[in-house]
Every structure is written in structure tokens, then in C-alpha cells.
Amino acid sequence: MSVAPLGTLNDLPKDYVAALSDLSLAPLWPSLRDVLPHDMPSRATRPHVWRYGAIRPNLLRAGELTPIEKAERRVLVLCNPGLGLERLIATPTIYAGLQLILPGETAEAHRHTPSAIRFVIEGDGGYTVVNGEKCPMEKGDLILTPSGSWHEHWHAGKNPVVWLDALDLPVIYALEHSYVVDGARQTIKNGADRSMTHYRRAGLVPYSVLGKRREDYPLMRFPWREVRAALVDMASGCGPREPVHLAYVNPQTGGECLPILGFSAQMLRPGEEVRPPRRSCSSIMHVIEGRGVSQIDGVTLHWDESDTIAVPTHADVSHRNMGERPAFVFHVDDAPLHRKLGVYEEHERL
Ligand code: GTQ
Numbered sequence: 001m002s003v004a005p006l007g008t009l010n011d012l013p014k015d016y017v018a019a020l021s022d023l024s025l026a027p028l029w030p031s032l033r034d035v036l037p038h039d040m041p042s043r044a045t046r047p048h049v050w051r052y053g054a055i056r057p058n059l060l061r062a063g064e065l066t067p068i069e070k071a072e073r074r075v076l077v078l079c080n081p082g083l084g085l086e087r088l089i090a091t092p093t094i095y096a097g098l099q100l101i102l103p104g105e106t107a108e109a110h111r112h113t114p115s116a117i118r119f120v121i122e123g124d125g126g127y128t129v130v131n132g133e134k135c136p137m138e139k140g141d142l143i144l145t146p147s148g149s150w151h152e153h154w155h156a157g158k159n160p161v162v163w164l165d166a167l168d169l170p171v172i173y174a175l176e177h178s179y180v181v182d183g184a185r186q187t188i189k190n191g192a193d194r195s196m197t198h199y200r201r202a203g204l205v206p207y208s209v210l211g212k213r214r215e216d217y218p219l220m221r222f223p224w225r226e227v228r229a230a231l232v233d234m235a236s237g238c239g240p241r242e243p244v245h246l247a248y249v250n251p252q253t254g255g256e257c258l259p260i261l262g263f264s265a266q267m268l269r270p271g272e273e274v275r276p277p278r279r280s281c282s283s284i285m286h287v288i289e290g291r292g293v294s295q296i297d298g299v300t301l302h303w304d305e306s307d308t309i310a311v312p313t314h315a316d317v318s319h320r321n322m323g324e325r326p327a328f329v330f331h332v333d334d335a336p337l338h339r340k341l342g343v344y345e346e347h348e349r350l
Pocket of ligand 1 (some may be wrong): 073075097099107112117151166168
């Protein structure tokens with residue numbers, strides 16, 4: 001391993017540096033350590049908690065200030081304080097925002113190159129139509145809108161509906177491939193969505209699926225009622241040190257549901273502290289129920305229901321349930337992308 005410090009720009013004659021920039025060239029060695037630091041990546045992303053209690057009144061105010069027609073999507077974006085407000089990102093790969101839709105409003109149909117998910121925070125009567133499939137939105141439900149799928153949001157209830165949006169937009173934007181196409185109102189094809197009909201239980205798929213090429217996106221909605229019950233049942237069959245953690249998967253392939261971002265739900269038993277290995281992927285954690293505290297790279301973050309937390313890459317993480325009842329959290333990470341790229345890592349804690 002080289003120990004000599006690398007040359008800097010100041011070591012070079014000014015006319016030489018100027019000649020290089022005229023040619024759109026740069027010497028690597030003054031910047032090499034910025035892009036390839038030893039042993040650990042440099043990370044601008046900060047551990048951070050966005051508190052729902054602070055966001056909610058501002059989101060409702062957006063409902064008064066900006067009619068839906070003027071917003072297209074009425075969203076307050078969770079901007080990681082280490083990454084700046086302009087980039088609209090929670091972590092290097094994850095866009096996250098809280099979207100408000102008021103009774104009677106519609107967020108019109110469109111489709112875009114980034115994939116998105118909705119994770120419902122509050123309100124009844126909202127629904128998203130994905131490629132003609134009507135997906136009800138109840139608290140804790142996960143709804144997918146994969147890249148290129150038509151989607152529109154409706155509200156037939158009486159109170160504001162709020163959900164967390166997560167998109168792989170930062171990745172698709174970095175590819176200079178992010179764009180949207182507007183569409184006409186979709187015709188609804190279903191009564192109940194496929195989570196209630198064709199994919200009612202884990203381990204069962206429509207017989208006609210066998211022997212066919214697997215569909216990329218057979219299931220668009222994962223009802224929280226089912227996921228919560230599955231976590232509670234898993235806890236009853238788990239040793240106390242086994243994490244109660246379930247991944248959302250494509251029921252035809254058993255693989256992750258979307259190509260770039262991955263989704264999972266975790267139950268923290270009362271008093272439980274989980275200390276996962278350091279992972280190369282970044283993530284956000286959204287609190288569905290309960291309260292607790294996380295240590296992320298030495299930063300202490302207290303959390304309550306509906307708060308959202310940013311976890312940088314390679315972070316040392318622990319989460320502790322501080323309540324008397326089980327806590328439930330939802331994770332979004334970019335592990336599917338890391339795995340596809342062959343760069344996924346897990347490390348011992350520091
Ligand atoms: O609901 O389709 O937060 O297109 C950002 C872009 C939500 C949406 C966002 C979008 C949407």
C-alpha cells in the first residue's frame with residue numbers, strides 16, 4: 001500500500017492546469033482519494049429523523065396553499081440535510097416524500113421511468129389505480145407502481161389521506177433517463193385487487209403460472225393487515241434473538257418486487273434491540289406503530305409513529321423498541337441494486 005501523500009493541484013504549474021481544463025481534462029491524483037478513499041467510502045448522507053408531528057401541519061397547509069391542479073402531486077420531499085435541499089433525496093438512491101390528497105381530489109394518470117411505491121400513513125377512502133387495477137389504500141398498505149406503469153390516485157373518503165412515496169428516481173435521474181408521460185383516466189378492471197384474489201396466501205399461485213415465464217409485477221398491493229398478522233405469527237415461532245423481519249417479494253419468483261429498491265417489514269418486540277451488520281446499501285426506515293430509539297453511526301434518533309429515518313451506507317445501526325407493545329417498522333433499501341451490480345457487502349460492526 002502506498003504511504004506517500006498524493007500530489008495536489010497546487011503542486012502543478014498554473015499554465016499546465018489551465019491547459020488541461022481548456023482541453024476538458026483533469027489530473028486524477030489530486031482527486032483520487034475523494035473518489036476512492038481507503039477502506040471506507042466517504043458519505044455525505046446523514047443519519048436523520050423526519051418527525052411526522054412536524055411535517056403533518058405543513059403538509060395540510062400545502063393543501064390550503066396549493067390546489068392539486070397546481071401541484072400535480074402534492075408532496076413534501078424528505079431532503080437529507082447532508083445532501084442539500086436541491087437534490088430532493090433522502091439517501092443517494094432513495095427519493096422519499098409525503099403526499100397529501102384531500103377528499104374529492106384526483107392526482108391524474110401518468111407513468112414514468114422511475115419506479116415508485118406508496119406506503120399509507122393515514123386516512124380512509126384513498127385508492128391508487130395501477131394499470132387498471134384498483135388498489136385500496138389503508139394504513140400500512142404497500143402499493144407498487146413499477147417503472148412504466150400507469151398510475152393515478154383517488155380519494156373517495158372524508159378525511160385527508162397521507163402516504164409515504166419512495167422512488168428510485170435518484171438512480172434513474174443519474175442515468176439521465178427520468179421522464180413522465182401523462183395519460184387519460186384509466187378504466188378500472190377489478191373489484192378486489194389481486195392480493196385478495198389471485199395471491200391471497202403465501203405459497204399459493206394461480207396454477208396457470210406454472211411453466212410460464214414469470215411476470216415481473218404480478219402483485220401491486222400488500223395489505224398491512226396481512227403483513228402485520230404474518231409478523232405477529234412469525235414472532236410466536238421465533239427464538240428471542242431471531243429477527244422478526246419479512247421481505248416483500250414477487251409471489252411468482254420469490255425475488256425482490258422491484259429492480260432497484262427493496263422493501264421489508266420488521267417487528268421489534270417490547271424492549272428488543274436489533275443490531276444488524278453494517279451493509280453497503282442505504283435505506284430509510286418508516287415507523288408504522290410504536291416508539292423507540294436508533295443509534296446510527298453514533299447519532300441518537302428517537303422515533304414515534306409515522307416518523308421516517310435515513311440510514312447512510314455502511315452505517316453502524318441499532319434500533320430499540322422503547323414501548324410496552326410491539327413496534328412495527330417498514331424499511332426501503334437499495335440492496336436489490338447492489339446485488340444486481342455485484343457490489344453488495346455486509347461487514348462486522350465497527
Ligand atoms: O404519485 O406519481 O412523490 O410521480 C413523485 C413523483 C409521487 C406520484 C412523487 C410522482 C409521484
